[in-house]
Amino acid sequence: MDTIGSAFPTTPGVWRFFRWRPSISLETFALVAAALFTLFYNNAFWRFLAARVDLHQGRGWAVAAAFAIVVWGLHALLLLVLLARWNAKLIVGLMIVVSAIAVYYMGEYAVFLDVDMLRNVLHSEPKEAAELVTPGLAWTLALYAAVPLALLARVRWVERPWLVALGRRAVVMTVVSCLLLGASLATFQDMASLMRNHKPMRYLVTPGNWIASLARVAGDAVSSANKPHIPVGTDAVLATPAGGRPRLLVIVVGETVRARNWGLSGYARNTTPMLARRDVVNFTDVTACGTSTEVSLPCMFAQRGRRDYDKGAIARSDSLLQVLDHAGVAVAWRDNQTGCKGVCNGLPFESFLHADIAGLCDGERCLDEVLLHDLQARLAEAEAAQVIVLHQLGNHGPSYYRRYPPAFERFTPACHDAQLGDCTSQEVVNAYDNAILYTDYFLATTIDFLEAQEGRDTALIYVSDHGESLGEANLYLHGVPYPIAPDVQTKVPMLVWLSPGLREAEGLSQACLLGRRNQPLSHDNLFSSVLGLMDVSTQDYEPGLDLFRPCRPT
Known part of the structure; x- marks a missing residue:
């Protein structure tokens, strides 16, 4: 009978991974997870920032570093508030999967995950959503979700008395808050100017963007349900004269x-013959x-x-x-x-x-x-x-x-x-214009x-x-x-x-x-x-x- 060892010549290396079960405190885990989100799930945000900050100057690098600390610090504080031994893997696992999907669509289509976009996602019909499932999404999920989830599954939590754990968490949250505040104050004018002139950039910060937008959507639904209906035009009557058709x-x-591709409005192609x-x-x-x-x-x-x-x-x-x-x-x-x-x-x-x-x-x-x-x-x-x-x-x-x-x-x-990025720009326009011909x-x-x-x-x-x-x-x-x-x-x-x-x-x-x-x-x-x-x-x-x-x- 074949043995496992004969099937896998590198068995010691394979089994070393399966035996690998690092022990880590929730506080350390929160800091590491926040750092991973900041570095690897925010490509769209860093590209947006790099296009607007001159990194060839020392001040530009200082602003970028400050943003990195702020993004890391905010996510770290969120995780430190939410995580407990019983829910940490569930919460972070969900954040990893949703953020991986967000990474793909923000990169492929340059979308911003604001409140309206999240409403669109939540109200998407299955057939509509299915058209957006492409091979590129599968590759992104494999890299940004499957690998981190496999590592997450191996982690064990260090157990401490609840009072000791509470004290440690308070100290860590205080330190993170001080770092966050210090980074913000050190480059306040530059950061404030960027945020004021480019407010939507906050909807590129992942996973904070979809978490905040989801909270807003839920809050708006509850708020709207508790407000009265607004009548409009209840006095409306038809004024067509008697005998009129x-x-x-x-x-x-x-x-x-x-409008740019509408033939009647002056488009170079006659898409509305x-x-x-x-x-x-x-x-x-x-x-x-x-x-x-x-x-x-x-x-x-x-x-x-x-x-x-x-x-x-x-x-x-x-x-x-x-x-x-x-x-x-x-x-x-x-x-x-x-x-x-x-x-x-x-x-x-x-x-x-x-x-x-x-x-x-x-x-x-x-x-x-x-x-x-x-x-x-x-x-x-x-x-x-x-x-x-x-x-x-x-x-x-x-x-x-x-x-x-x-x-x-x-x-x-x-x-x-x-997957539009796999076509040339002219091929995309051609398909789009053909669809207008059919609307015509x-x-x-x-x-x-x-x-x-x-x-x-x-x-x-x-x-x-x-x-x-x-x-x-x-x-x-x-x-x-x-x-x-x-x-x-x-x-x-x-x-x-x-x-x-x-x-x-x-x-x-x-x-x-x-x-x-x-x-x-x-x-x-x-x-x-x-x-x-x-x-x-x-x-x-x-x-x-x-x-x-x-x-x-x-």
């Missing part, structure tokens, strides 16, 4: 389309409420919007759709994404996330044309004024190549990999559908929720904190199509709208513009934000 408005919420042949008004200077769906979607349908932004208040307020419902407008939401983020609560909702419709769905995702499936039958369910929201999958990354049928792959070669087709098809409606005055409003980075400044995807987000993430396309009957009923001048197409607009304009277009009267309507009002008869 019922109005049908389709609002298409685009996903991740940036079909819309160019429709009688649309394209607005060229539109700013999004946020850089993620989690922020932008509730914000664009809110009365208060970005100009008076309060996420908690928006979440507790009636949305535009609920105001329309107050007025008696039939409202429905059709979704090819991850839901309406609370915007359509209490209203008819239809998801195609798990649909299985031949020619449109592949078992994992459906093309956006699925949003038009059986739509005529849905319209027949209501004879009065209607607003239908179509929430696209659009250009959701990183798998842009999966957002359009093969016939729309006109810009080649296109990136066919979710989808919108043109929707306009044709509305044009064919008899007995109704129809309209379409299209606006994307946020933009996207395609490798510029080494940034990919979206979700950069709003104050430092690049224009490609905050500038979005928006267009309007109005049937001749609706223009006549409203007295709207198409020439006037075209003349205003370059005026600055934002998601904040959507609320009052829709109310005005649907002839809904309420005290919460703001005439100054209705983009159609200047083009109506005075």
